[in-house]
Amino acid sequence: MRITAKADYAVRAAAVLAAAVPGVPxxxxxxxxxxxxxxxxxxxxxRELRRxxxxxTQRGADGGYLLAVGPETVTVADVIRAVEGPLAxxxxxxxxxxxxxxxxxxxxDVWIALRANIRSILENVTLGDIARGQLPESVQxxxxxxxxxxxxxx
Amino acid sequence: MRITAKADYAVRAAAVLAAAVPGVPxxxxxxxxxxxxxxxxxxxxxRELRRxxxxxTQRGADGGYLLAVGPETVTVADVIRAVEGPLAxxxxxxxxxxxxxxxxxxxxDVWIALRANIRSILENVTLGDIARGQLPESVQxxxxxxxxxxxxxx
DNA sequence: ATGATCTCAACAAATTTAGTTGACAAAGTG
DNA sequence: CACTTTGTCAACTAAATTTGTTGAGATCAT
Numbered sequence: 001m002r003i004t005a006k007a008d009y010a011v012r013a014a015a016v017l018a019a020a021v022p023g024v025p026x027x028x029x030x031x032x033x034x035x036x037x038x039x040x041x042x043x044x045x046x047r048e049l050r051r052x053x054x055x056x057t058q059r060g061a062d063g064g065y066l067l068a069v070g071p072e073t074v075t076v077a078d079v080i081r082a083v084e085g086p087l088a089x090x091x092x093x094x095x096x097x098x099x100x101x102x103x104x105x106x107x108x109d110v111w112i113a114l115r116a117n118i119r120s121i122l123e124n125v126t127l128g129d130i131a132r133g134q135l136p137e138s139v140q141x142x143x144x145x146x147x148x149x150x151x152x153x154x
Numbered sequence: 155m156r157i158t159a160k161a162d163y164a165v166r167a168a169a170v171l172a173a174a175v176p177g178v179p180x181x182x183x184x185x186x187x188x189x190x191x192x193x194x195x196x197x198x199x200x201r202e203l204r205r206x207x208x209x210x211t212q213r214g215a216d217g218g219y220l221l222a223v224g225p226e227t228v229t230v231a232d233v234i235r236a237v238e239g240p241l242a243x244x245x246x247x248x249x250x251x252x253x254x255x256x257x258x259x260x261x262x263d264v265w266i267a268l269r270a271n272i273r274s275i276l277e278n279v280t281l282g283d284i285a286r287g288q289l290p291e292s293v294q295x296x297x298x299x300x301x302x303x304x305x306x307x308x
Numbered sequence: 309a310t311g312a313t314c315t316c317a318a319c320a321a322a323t324t325t326a327g328t329t330g331a332c333a334a335a336g337t338g
Numbered sequence: 339c340a341c342t343t344t345g346t347c348a349a350c351t352a353a354a355t356t357t358g359t360t361g362a363g364a365t366c367a368t
Contacts, residue, residue: 001155001234001272003244003265005326012258019257028345034256041327047346060335061343076264080155081306090157096303102188103173104166106287109297110230110279111157113289116302117271118155125264133260135267143263148270149250152235159357182314195358201315214366215312 003080009037010045010083011076011130014054018071018127025057025064045083052082071128077119079127087122088115157234163191164199164237165230165284168208172225172281179211179218199237206236225282231273233281241276242269 012035020026028046032039046065049055056068067074077087086094088111095111124136135143142148166189174180182200186193200219203209210222221228231241240248242265249265278290289297296302 001157001242002246003155003242004324005245008244008261011261012254015257015261025344027343035258036255038327040329043345044327044347050345057345058335059333059343059345061337063335063344065345077306087306088155088157090162091159092156094305096305100166101190103169103285104189106284106289107162107165107169109289110275110284110293112302113293113296114272114275116296116299117275118268119306121264121268121271130260130264131257135260135263139264139267142267142270145270148266151248151250152231152241152273158355179313181312192358194360197314198316198358204314211314212366213312213314213364215368217313217366219314 004084006041006045007080007084009035009042010049011079013037013042013046013065014049014067014074014079014127015130017055017065017067018074019131020066023066025062025066027064031065048083049079052078054079054082067127071131072126074127075123076125076127076130077122080122088118158238160195160199161234161238163189163196164203165233167191167196167200167219168203168221168228168233168281169284171209171219171221172228173285174220177220179216179220181218185219202237203233206232208233208236221281225285226280228281229277230279230281230284231276234276242272 013031016031016034017026028043029039031037031046032042046055046057050057050065050068053068054074056066058064058066080087088095090098090111095108095115098108098111100107121139121142125139129135167185170185170188171180182197183193185191185200186196200209200211204211204219204222207222208228210220212218212220234241242249244252244265249262249269252262252265254261275293275296279293283289
């Protein structure tokens with residue numbers, strides 16, 4: 001269960017746009033230096049966000065990238081899906097398409113529940129939330145629980 | 155956020171052992187055919203589960219694999235950690251070790267909350283639960299919610 | 309001893325990840 | 339118009355990860 005560099009970069013770049021003055025384009029290079037993201041790679045990512053309708057672009061001098069929609073209407077899940085596809089996959093299949101035999105039959109339900117819990121975080125945090133530094137209460141409750149911060153030693 | 159074939163195989167193999175008659179070894183080949191897992195790959199995985207103290211082995215004729223501990227004391231999270239390392243990583247780092255700048259500062263908390271929600275499923279389902287086909291109520295509630303089954307169209 | 313079974317290191321093909329490169333297109337400025 | 343700035347895009351690539359396979363060996367019960 002890993003978040004790739006690409007997905008992480010995408011959310012961070014989108015957060016920068018969410019925090020920018022509305023209507024004023026932010027240059028790719030400004031995003032790259034602010035978030036320490038390789039510029040060329042970032043441009044690939046921003047182009048995918050544009051194709052997904054999350055980002056708008058302006059070419060030429062004084063050009064750059066802008067959010068295509070309001071920061072409160074785009075969730076982290078939207079951004080990740082735009083660059084990586086489905087939020088949760090098991091061996092490349094969506095959880096609801098699996099079927100297991102014998103002793104493992106109930107495992108399919110575990111994956112369904114897992115995806116539901118992943119969604120309940122990623123679909124409830126918007127770019128605006130991140131840019132403002134104010135997460136929804138249901139998410140903040142988890143952050144405030146000391147247990148959430150403990151690394152489980154293997 | 156994907157579950158690899160290896161992690162999926164590991165949980166399914168462990169579920170087979172959890173469902174077996176206690177004390178009687180199950181042959182690798184029996185697990186492989188029951189769950190449609192390539193035998194050689196499965197043996198690699200079972201060896202890792204043995205090193206993690208989850209599985210016990212018996213060599214020779216009438217040998218095979220057994221759970222080293224009670225099925226109710228091993229969680230899905232334990233099995234996945236044994237073969238894949240930490241449950242949730244962002245760019246190879248644990249969530250609590252991240253720090254972001256500027257507009258993305260709050261993103262670190264999102265990853266913490268995400269891991270907490272992943273754990274609340276995977277650390278609360280045991281191999282016994284899966285083998286019996288009876289998941290904990292908090293997990294089953296999510297499975298019973300029709301929303302959990304909908305594929306989000308991108 | 310013998311056959312069944314697990315052990316282990318090494319190898320390897322395919323895929324994914326994380327980028328880089330270079331030619332091009334559009335927008336604004338002088 | 340020429341020129342600079344910026345995004346667009348396809349193609350390429352190195353490294354890591356995933357998903358296995360192979361073959362020689364160790365161990366156990368009979």
